Amino acid sequence: RPEAGDYTIFMGLDKYENEELIKYGFPEDIWFHVDKMSSAHVYLRLHKGQTIDDISEGVLEDCAQLVKANSIQGNKVNNIDVVYTPWANLKKTASMDVGQVGFHNPKM
DSSP states (O other), X not given: OGGGXXXXXXXXXXXXXXXXXXXXXXXXXXXXXXXXXXXXXXXXXXXXXXXXXXXXHHHHHHHHHHHHHTOTTGGGSSOOOEEEEEGGGEEOOTTSOTTOOEESSTTO
16 A cells, blocks of 8 residues: 555464564564454554554555455454554463463553
């Protein structure tokens, strides 16, 4: 979407790539995932000074379409929910499987 401006998007194609993205994310990253299904992790890197509220509807839709298209279950159904949150809100504990995350604040 050229009208949306210049953004960098990262995507993990399997749980090992997802794990690397979890580990090496930046505070400017917004994480996207299909809710309650396995999917790619997509990270949108915001520009310095931007917040999650500055993401345009078109860029949100692009990131949502990426996680849906890269979900084995999600790409077969018409309606899915996509969750997104700042990278700093992701919570990783030693007991979690590779590529799995939780949230510090589930409402964020």
